[in-house]
Amino acid sequence: MTDQAALASKLETGVSQLRCIACGAVGEEGAKSVRCAQCGDLLEVVFPGWKTNGVTRAAGLDAAGLKELWLQRRTSWNALDESGVWRFREILPALHDWNRVITLREGNTPVYQLPSCGRAAGVEQLFAKHQGMNPTGSFKDTGMTAAASFARQGGFRWVACASTGNTSASMAAYAARAGMRSLVLIPQGQITWGKLSQALDYGAVTCQLKTDFDGCMRVLDEVVQRMPVYLLNSVNPYRLEGQKTAAIELLERFDWQPPDHIVAPGGNLGNSSAIGKALLEMKELGLITRLPKLSVIQAEGANALVRTMRETGGRELISVHAETMATAIKIGSPASWKKAVRVIEATGGAVEQVSEVEMALAKAEIGADGIGCEPASAVTLAGLKKLVKQGFVRKNEFVVLILTGNLLKDPDFTLKFHRGDLFAGTEHEEEAAEVLVPRQRAPMVLDANANAVVKVLEYAEQTDPRK
Ligand code: F0G
Numbered sequence: 001m002t003d004q005a006a007l008a009s010k011l012e013t014g015v016s017q018l019r020c021i022a023c024g025a026v027g028e029e030g031a032k033s034v035r036c037a038q039c040g041d042l043l044e045v046v047f048p049g050w051k052t053n054g055v056t057r058a059a060g061l062d063a064a065g066l067k068e069l070w071l072q073r074r075t076s077w078n079a080l081d082e083s084g085v086w087r088f089r090e091i092l093p094a095l096h097d098w099n100r101v102i103t104l105r106e107g108n109t110p111v112y113q114l115p116s117c118g119r120a121a122g123v124e125q126l127f128a129k130h131q132g133m134n135p136t137g138s139f140k141d142t143g144m145t146a147a148a149s150f151a152r153q154g155g156f157r158w159v160a161c162a163s164t165g166n167t168s169a170s171m172a173a174y175a176a177r178a179g180m181r182s183l184v185l186i187p188q189g190q191i192t193w194g195k196l197s198q199a200l201d202y203g204a205v206t207c208q209l210k211t212d213f214d215g216c217m218r219v220l221d222e223v224v225q226r227m228p229v230y231l232l233n234s235v236n237p238y239r240l241e242g243q244k245t246a247a248i249e250l251l252e253r254f255d256w257q258p259p260d261h262i263v264a265p266g267g268n269l270g271n272s273s274a275i276g277k278a279l280l281e282m283k284e285l286g287l288i289t290r291l292p293k294l295s296v297i298q299a300e301g302a303n304a305l306v307r308t309m310r311e312t313g314g315r316e317l318i319s320v321h322a323e324t325m326a327t328a329i330k331i332g333s334p335a336s337w338k339k340a341v342r343v344i345e346a347t348g349g350a351v352e353q354v355s356e357v358e359m360a361l362a363k364a365e366i367g368a369d370g371i372g373c374e375p376a377s378a379v380t381l382a383g384l385k386k387l388v389k390q391g392f393v394r395k396n397e398f399v400v401l402i403l404t405g406n407l408l409k410d411p412d413f414t415l416k417f418h419r420g421d422l423f424a425g426t427e428h429e430e431e432a433a434e435v436l437v438p439r440q441r442a443p444m445v446l447d448a449n450a451n452a453v454v455k456v457l458e459y460a461e462q463t464d465p466r467k
Contacts, residue, residue, distance in 0.1 A: 015049030015059075016093040018237060021338060030154045032228075034236045042339065043237045044277070045093050056284055059090040063286035066090055070252065084108035085142050085245045091281060092146065092241050095153055102148045102178040106141035107245055109133045111253050111400070114369045117362075117381055122388045125398045127259070128366070129250050132373055132406035136198060139246060139271060139404045140170035143234065146242030148174035151230045157181060158229040162216035164267065164328045165195030166405055171232050172202035183229060185209055185216040190327055192374075192410040212322065214333045234270025235335045243274035244281070250400060251288055258292045260397035263380045263387070265404055266296040266305050266351070267329035269340035275402065276343020292400075294349040295392075296340060297383030299324035299376075303353045304334050305341075310351075314341035325356055325413060325422070328376035328405060350392050354382035357431050360417055364439040367414070372407030418442050438465070 018027035020036035020043055027036060027043045036043055050056050058066060070088060073081035080086040080098060084107015095101060111129050118126030131139030148171070151159050159175050160183035161167045168184040168191075175182035184199050188208035199206050209216050217233070224231050234240060251258060262279075264272045275294060282288045298306050302322035311318055322332035334340070344351060354362075362385070363378035380401040387393040407414065416422040418440050423432035446452040 016045050016047050018043045019046045020044075021342075030150075032154075032156075032224075032230060034231050042235055042336065044339065045237050045241050047091070047281075050285070056286070058285060061090060066285070066287065067252070067256065079103055079105075082108075083145060084249055085145050085242045088245050088248050091248070091285070092244075093150075093238065095149055097153070100149065100152060101145070102152060102174050103145050104135040104141060104173065104177065106134050106145050106242075107249060109246070109249070111250065112369075112371055114366065114371065114381075114401070117365050117369050120365050121381060121384045121399075122395055123384070123393060123399050124396055126384075126401070127399070128371060128373075128401045128403045129246060129253075130371065130373070130403045131246055132377065132403055132409070134170075136166075136170045136173050137194075137406035137409055138166035138170060139243065139402070140166045141174075142245055143239035143242040143270070143274070144170040144174040144232065147232050147236045147238040148178055148180070150238045151232065152178045152180060154230065156228070156230040158183060158227070159232045160220060160224065160229040161185070161232045162213060162220045163191070163195075163233075164213050164330060165191035166328060166409070167233065168204065168206070169195050169198035169202070172199045172204035175204070176202045181205065183207070183223075185220050185223075187212045187216055187330075190330060192327060192412060194409045194411065213331050214319075214322070217333075217335070233335065234268055234273075240270055240274040240277065240336075240339075243271055244278035246402065247275045247278035248282065248287075251282060256288055258288050258290050259400045260292060261295060261349075261384075261387075261393050261399045262292045262402065263295045263297060263384050263399065264402040265329055265376050265379045266298045266340065267302070267331045267334065267376065269296070269305060269334040269336040271402070271404065272296045273336045273339035273343055276340070276347060276349075280343065280346060291347045294343055294347040295383070295387060296344060296349065296351050297379040298351070298353050299326050299329055299359060299379060300353045300355050302326075302330050302332060304332055305337060306351045306353045308337060309341065309344075314345065324359075326359060326375040326379065327410070328374060329379070350387060352383040352386050354379050354386065355428075357423065357428050357435055358382040358385075360413075360422060360432070361435055361439065363413075364417060364436070366403070367407065368439070371403070373403040374405035374407065374409040375413050377401075377403040377405050 022041035025038040134141040301324040307318040319333040362381035
């Protein structure tokens with residue numbers, strides 16, 4: 001038997017199922033719809049095949065066996081092993097043919113310590129798992145490798161998504177690698193050039209609709225009813241399976257000692273749902289013995305989850321009209337809200353919201369630690385500061401922020417920040433001037449002579465805030 005055949009026999013299809021999160025009906029694998037045929041709610045992948053005779057194992061392996069196998073694969077050149085997603089394939093839904101996985105070697109993202117951000121937030125041990133270091137610059141790649149592989153297995157020629165930019169960039173890349181066509185619906189004028197240019201470069205058919213993200217989602221729902229295209233938004237349950245691996249990698253990186261808190265940004269709420277699902281499954285499989293608390297942070301102007309939790313106890317979605325400069329999370333009606341509520345409650349996490357100025361300051365602080373991220377990712381640090389002040393996170397606790405997008409996704413925001421233009425003419429102008437000016441480093445235009453540069457250097461040295 002070849003290695004691949006041996007692997008396929010262990011990782012049988014049928015171990016997992018698609019199940020509706022509301023009515024529990026079992027969905028049909030490979031079907032076009034990503035929603036429940038009975039009640040229309042979202043589907044999720046569950047693994048009834050893990051339990052036999054009261055023992056929970058994946059692919060016949062106990063926790064120690066899984067840990068050892070995954071670690072061994074780090075020295076392999078097999079494409080599946082090189083992927084930080086498929087390296088963990090024992091706890092992902094199985095494909096019929098493992099040779100047909102579409103991978104850009106996603107995952108394997110770094111974990112960095114953030115010393116000065118830790119001081120700013122008031123915690124001693126602060127780390128960031130930087131999902132912006134994925135092939136297309138965002139966490140979406142870990143989900144897309146899974147969903148695109150299942151799309152190709154299902155024989156789809158077209159895949160589609162509505163997006164605030166990162167999903168579309170990622171989907172376009174993976175579709176191109178798979179030889180599939182891709183259709184992108186984005187809100188006109190509300191996504192960054194970096195993200196738009198990626199979708200174009202990877203060959204997507206790109207439509208800028210005269211609406212917001214929520215409007216794009218509504219139009220796409222109708223398009224997929226009428227045309228043979230497969231939806232790759234995070235309502236697609238296979239996306240979330242791939243995105244689970246960020247949490248698995250993180251725990252492996254810390255030798256399976258769970259942090260006390262994981263803090264993630266919330267938009268459509270697929271990512272936090274995926275991370276939470278991974279935590280619960282790792283506990284079920286005995287890979288960890290304790291659950292980190294998963295907290296989700298939103299922008300004040302796009303705070304549907306925060307309102308939903310505070311005003312209805314997580315029972316009914318309160319949609320909002322979204323307004324924030326963090327365009328990635330400018331979403332008013334998050335599709336995966338029920339899944340997110342479930343995992344936040346199960347892990348004992350919190351939800352919080354942050355202002356535009358708080359987010360901008362946090363982004364500059366993450367940059368100043370030599371890491372950088374896009375604005376939506378920075379809500380995590382801004383939110384953490386609040387959770388520390390409230391006493392929810394304690395000073396000596398071990399905290400990990402999930403940074404979701406690369407700094408270069410939105411250079412416009414960063415340039416405006418440093419030039420001092422970000423809040424010009426807005427209601428936040430005064431507050432911004434007070435809080436942000438010490439962090440601003442506007443580029444200087446000088447005559448081309450060394451004297452001018454030396455003067456700048458001397459002044460910078462005299463006024464160095466770190467001295
Ligand atoms: N951070 C970044 C950089 C994002 O692009 C997104 C979502 C989020 C956080 C929020 O993640 O939606 O899973 O809660 N971007 C989507 C997109 C909506 O279309 O690219 P979420």
